[in-house]
Amino acid sequence: MSDIANAYIPPAALTGSMRDFRVPGGADLLRRTEGFFKWQNLRRENGLWPFSRATEEGPSTVCWAQDDSGNKMRGVNFASQDYLSLSSHSGIKSTAKETIERFGVHSAGSPALVGNTSYSVALERKIADFLKMEEVVLYPTGWAAGFGVIKGLVRSADHVVMDMLSHSCLQEGANAATNNIHLFRHLDNEYCRDILTKIRSKDKENGILVVTEGLFSMDSDTPDLAALQALCHEFNATLVVDVAHDLGCLGDEGRGHIGIQNMLGKVDIVMGSFSKTFASNGGFVACKSRAVKEYLRFYSAPATFSNALSPVQAATILKAFEIVDSPEGRAQRSALMSNVLSLRHQLREAGLDYYGDPSAIVCVKMGTEGVARLVSQRLPELGLIANLVEFPAVPKGAARIRMQVMANHSEQNIADAVRMLKTARRQAELQFEDINQPASVAASVAA
Ligand SMILES: Cc1ncc(COP(=O)(O)O)c(C=O)c1O
Missing domain, CATH: 3.40.640.10 (Type I PLP-dependent aspartate aminotransferase-like (Major domain))
Structure with missing residues (x-):
């Protein structure tokens, strides 16, 4: 595991949401953006800002990407919206x-x-x-x-x-x-x-x-x-x-x-x-x-x-x-749906629950924002590119990792993704418990 995943995490990086900065106060329209940037940067510095990433080779099933600090990652890609792999x-x-x-x-x-x-x-x-x-x-x-x-x-x-x-x-x-x-x-x-x-x-x-x-x-x-x-x-x-x-x-x-x-x-x-x-x-x-x-x-x-x-x-x-609208389209839809059903099946086998009915969107339940952020922090290093979704995009305490399935994902891609998500989830829960121990909260306040 990388240093960042083992490092001390300030609790403020695991709490708060974008909603807190939606109506910033103050007469200076530009300066009042700084509160959001400070909070975002705290998350960024702790590897907890998984947004605004860029792929290096288009939305393929396995690709290189980089985060908004320029850190490169290569992984199985379940973060792109190219459901029939037509791009x-x-x-x-x-x-x-x-x-x-x-x-x-x-x-x-x-x-x-x-x-x-x-x-x-x-x-x-x-x-x-x-x-x-x-x-x-x-x-x-x-x-x-x-x-x-x-x-x-x-x-x-x-x-x-x-x-x-x-x-x-x-x-x-x-x-x-x-x-x-x-x-x-x-x-x-x-x-x-x-x-x-x-x-x-x-x-x-x-x-x-x-x-x-x-x-x-x-x-x-x-x-x-x-x-x-x-x-x-x-x-x-x-x-x-x-x-x-x-x-x-x-x-x-x-x-x-x-x-x-x-x-x-x-x-x-x-x-x-x-x-x-x-x-x-x-x-x-x-x-x-x-x-x-x-x-x-x-x-x-x-x-x-x-x-x-x-x-x-x-x-x-x-x-x-x-x-x-052609037989090929029908075949791609059928490949997509087999992938969706396989992903849902394997997630369930791995003890991971998800929302909704079978579709290209498989949102895996993570619960609190803190756990979800720690899961998402670990994914790139494990080799999975998937999006974190948290409040206010979804209700508080119902954070999720959104997997978007493509027709060209392979069975191996799916098996790898589930294994990595399971590992990340287990590690994140342990770390979250640790962070929330009274001793470490006291230490963070003292710090
Ligand atoms: C339900 C829904 N409507 C509209 C849009 C906007 O589409 P576009 O990305 O093409 O601007 C999105 C995109 O995420 C969406 O999820």
């Missing part, structure tokens, strides 16, 4: 190269002007058909699509009713659009019904956007979409479902939970990202009318005032959709 697919790479030859590398304009290319137009059509929707608007990122669809449609007198665990892009979009935000308990459609009933008892004039995800990225669970859509119809509300993590990679046909739940073409609005399965940055909103599409094009700022997807991105994503 290194030869067809994707050759499409990108050919597109560069024809179009260069830049879109040089927003989609509202002349930023789109023939690839973007073909991609819009492909996604609309894939989802049995009528129209699609492309966005520069998935985040921009989530933010943009809410900010584009909702005005200050309207209401947003959202699953309390909805992604940051959806929450930020809602906050930017209206003060009338109502969160409902995760996946709880009855709770949602109560909120809709209350809103409509007072307000029949304004709009209601109900927001959820096809697959939640920290819990790997899914709402009953048919029931939620029916609820929206009942209360004259509109449903938007974010399918960032399930589209393309889940379900026999790759249509995610919308397909699995037989809801293709039946959800009011589908919003997604290309960055998990479709080998590129970018996002989209799919809707059922040209009117909605045209409105979003000109009133959803990231689709109007931000540069369009580059021709390379649009062509790459189009190729990725073709693969996803």
Whole structure:
């Protein structure tokens, strides 16, 4: 074990959270960032800041990476979002190269002007058909699509009713659009019904956007979409479902939970990202009318005032959709699901528990932030690259190591990862107990 994993750890590096610095006090906007930096640095100096890492050879199943102090690590990679392993697919790479030859590398304009290319137009059509929707608007990122669809449609007198665990892009979009935000308990459609009933008892004039995800990225669970859509119809509300993590990679046909739940073409609005399965940055909103599409094009700022997807991105994503929609895509999904089931099985055998239903996201329960940070500190040296997730991204005391599975992971990769996680967990628990002994707390206070 390295020196850092054996060294004395100041308790402050194992406690606190990013939430503590979200509203810093003081009139100097720049100086007041320093509290966060100090806390972050304490963690960094103790090897407990596993964020902002960079890979050295793309998101492959085994790769070199470095942390934000420049420390290099090589390991089995369960930290990248490339669920069908398409980012290194030869067809994707050759499409990108050919597109560069024809179009260069830049879109040089927003989609509202002349930023789109023939690839973007073909991609819009492909996604609309894939989802049995009528129209699609492309966005520069998935985040921009989530933010943009809410900010584009909702005005200050309207209401947003959202699953309390909805992604940051959806929450930020809602906050930017209206003060009338109502969160409902995760996946709880009855709770949602109560909120809709209350809103409509007072307000029949304004709009209601109900927001959820096809697959939640920290819990790997899914709402009953048919029931939620029916609820929206009942209360004259509109449903938007974010399918960032399930589209393309889940379900026999790759249509995610919308397909699995037989809801293709039946959800009011589908919003997604290309960055998990479709080998590129970018996002989209799919809707059922040209009117909605045209409105979003000109009133959803990231689709109007931000540069369009580059021709390379649009062509790459189009190729990725073709693969996803082919026998090869089906084979990759099946390889992904065998890996997921194998990982879950081996974790359980190793006494490690995880959240949710089978999907490319396998979040392993760690409990307190202190233990989770010590686990994550050990992983690079053992040879595992996996992400730490802690409060406020998830509830306090429910920290986890998020493993994101790819179709090209091997059985050996999975077995190695489980072995390393088990070792790290055992060592971290012992160290955490040690740190929390009264004697060492007293020593740390004295120090
Ligand atoms: C549920 C969800 N929606 C949207 C996004 C944003 O997508 P992108 O990374 O393409 O901006 C993410 C990314 O993590 C996500 O998890």
